[in-house]
Amino acid sequence: MDMVLFSNLSLDETLRGAARKMVARLENWEANSLLGTPVADVIDELMDIGSVDCPRLHRDQAWQEDPVEDVERRGHHPYRVERRFTKFILVVPFSGNRSVLDLRTSKHTGSYPYVEKMREQEIWVSAVGDGKSASTVEAELNAAVDKVEMYLGWAREEIERHNGQLQAELPEMVERRRAKLLADRNLQAAIGYPIRRRADADTYAVPIQRRAIRPQRGHRQSAAPFVPEPVMAEADYRAALAVLRTSRNGLERSPRLAAKLNEEEIRDFLLFNLNNNFEGAAAGEVFNGDGKTDILIRVEDRNIFIGECKVWKGPKTMDEAFDQLFGYLVWRDTKAAILLFIRSANVTDAIRKAVAKIKAHPNYKRPAPPPAEGEHAFVMHAKDDPEREIHLALLPFALRPPRATT
Structure with missing residues (x-):
C-alpha cells in the first residue's frame, strides 16, 4: 500500500519542540557537571x-528490486473485476533523520509524494x-523521486535556518547559564558560613607579573561539588x-647563530626570553627547564604549561613528544606547545x-584557532578522560643543522 510523505505533523512545530528540549537540558544540567564540562562539548x-x-x-x-505482480480489484461479487499488472520498483537509499520525511513542510503543492514503502534508510518508488x-x-x-527531492528541499530550508539560529545563539546561552551558576557559587562563598569542600578543593590560576598572568579559575567535570x-x-x-614565535623568528633570521646552538642551548634561549617578559608574583622566574627538552610552568606540583622541544627526525618524533606530553599529570585546560x-x-x-x-592521535578532539597565520593549534584530551582538555600549539622552527664541534 502506498505511503504519503510530508503530510503528518508540522515540521516547524517539531523544530520548535527540539529547541525547547535543548533549553530544558541546559537549564536542568547538573550544576557541577555543567561547570566542569568543556564549553565546546556542552554546545x-x-x-x-x-x-x-x-x-x-x-x-x-x-537500485531495482525484482518486478512485482499485483492485483487490482474493483466492484463487489458477483460483479467484481480483477486486473493484474506488474510494478517496477526503484529503491533509493538516504541518510539523515528518517522522521523528517513524515513532517509537513511550510511550503507544499497540495499534492504530496507517494512511495511504495519506506524502510529505515530507504524509500521505494514504483511505476x-x-x-x-x-x-x-x-x-x-x-x-516520483524528483517530487520527494522537491519536498526535501523545502524541509532543508527550514531545518538549516533553524540549525543556524541555534548555532549562533547557543554559545551565549551556555555562557549566560554558566555565569549564573558561578555567580551563585561566589555568593555562597561570600555568605559568612563555611562551605563544606573536598580536601583538594581550592586551586587557582597562575599569578605571574611583568606581563602579569592573572588568576583564572578552571573547571572540572565531576558529580562532586564544583572545584x-x-x-x-x-x-x-x-x-x-607570541614570545616563543618572536624568538623563533629571530633564530631563523640568524642562521649562523642558530647553527651554533644545540637543542638544550636553544631551550635556554627561549627560557631567557620568556622570563624577560613574564614574572611570578611570589618568585622571580615562572618558566623553568626540566631536563633537556621541557619548558614548564609548575604550580603546586602541577604542570599547567608544558613546552616540548623536539628535533624533527621523522613522524616518530611526534610519538616521542606525545609520550612525554601525556606522561605528565595533566589538568583540564592545560596549555601546551x-x-x-x-x-x-x-x-x-x-x-x-x-x-x-x-x-591521527587517539587523544585528538578538534582543531583550535591557530596562534598566528601559518601555525597550527589543536584541542587534545588527557589520558582516559575526554573531559580534561589540553590546548596544544605546534610551533615549527626552520633551522640550519648545528655545526660539528672540533
Whole structure:
C-alpha cells in the first residue's frame, strides 16, 4: 500500500519542540557537571538535541528490486473485476533523520509524494509497466523521486535556518547559564558560613607579573561539588606563544647563530626570553627547564604549561613528544606547545607530517584557532578522560643543522 510523505505533523512545530528540549537540558544540567564540562562539548551535546539532520537521497546508489505482480480489484461479487499488472520498483537509499520525511513542510503543492514503502534508510518508488516502454517507466520512477527531492528541499530550508539560529545563539546561552551558576557559587562563598569542600578543593590560576598572568579559575567535570583548578589564562598563553614565535623568528633570521646552538642551548634561549617578559608574583622566574627538552610552568606540583622541544627526525618524533606530553599529570585546560626544530631541507613536508600525526592521535578532539597565520593549534584530551582538555600549539622552527664541534 502506498505511503504519503510530508503530510503528518508540522515540521516547524517539531523544530520548535527540539529547541525547547535543548533549553530544558541546559537549564536542568547538573550544576557541577555543567561547570566542569568543556564549553565546546556542552554546545555539541545541546546541538545534538536541538538540531535536526535533514535527509539526503543518494540517487547514485539507487537500485531495482525484482518486478512485482499485483492485483487490482474493483466492484463487489458477483460483479467484481480483477486486473493484474506488474510494478517496477526503484529503491533509493538516504541518510539523515528518517522522521523528517513524515513532517509537513511550510511550503507544499497540495499534492504530496507517494512511495511504495519506506524502510529505515530507504524509500521505494514504483511505476506500472504494462504496455509502457522502458523509457516511460524510467521517467515515472524519476518523477516520483524528483517530487520527494522537491519536498526535501523545502524541509532543508527550514531545518538549516533553524540549525543556524541555534548555532549562533547557543554559545551565549551556555555562557549566560554558566555565569549564573558561578555567580551563585561566589555568593555562597561570600555568605559568612563555611562551605563544606573536598580536601583538594581550592586551586587557582597562575599569578605571574611583568606581563602579569592573572588568576583564572578552571573547571572540572565531576558529580562532586564544583572545584576550581589551576590554569593558565588564554590571553597569557597566547602572549607566551607570541614570545616563543618572536624568538623563533629571530633564530631563523640568524642562521649562523642558530647553527651554533644545540637543542638544550636553544631551550635556554627561549627560557631567557620568556622570563624577560613574564614574572611570578611570589618568585622571580615562572618558566623553568626540566631536563633537556621541557619548558614548564609548575604550580603546586602541577604542570599547567608544558613546552616540548623536539628535533624533527621523522613522524616518530611526534610519538616521542606525545609520550612525554601525556606522561605528565595533566589538568583540564592545560596549555601546551610542541616546539619542533626542523633542521632538514623540506620544512613544509615535515610540518604536514607532524600535523597529520597530531590529528591521527587517539587523544585528538578538534582543531583550535591557530596562534598566528601559518601555525597550527589543536584541542587534545588527557589520558582516559575526554573531559580534561589540553590546548596544544605546534610551533615549527626552520633551522640550519648545528655545526660539528672540533
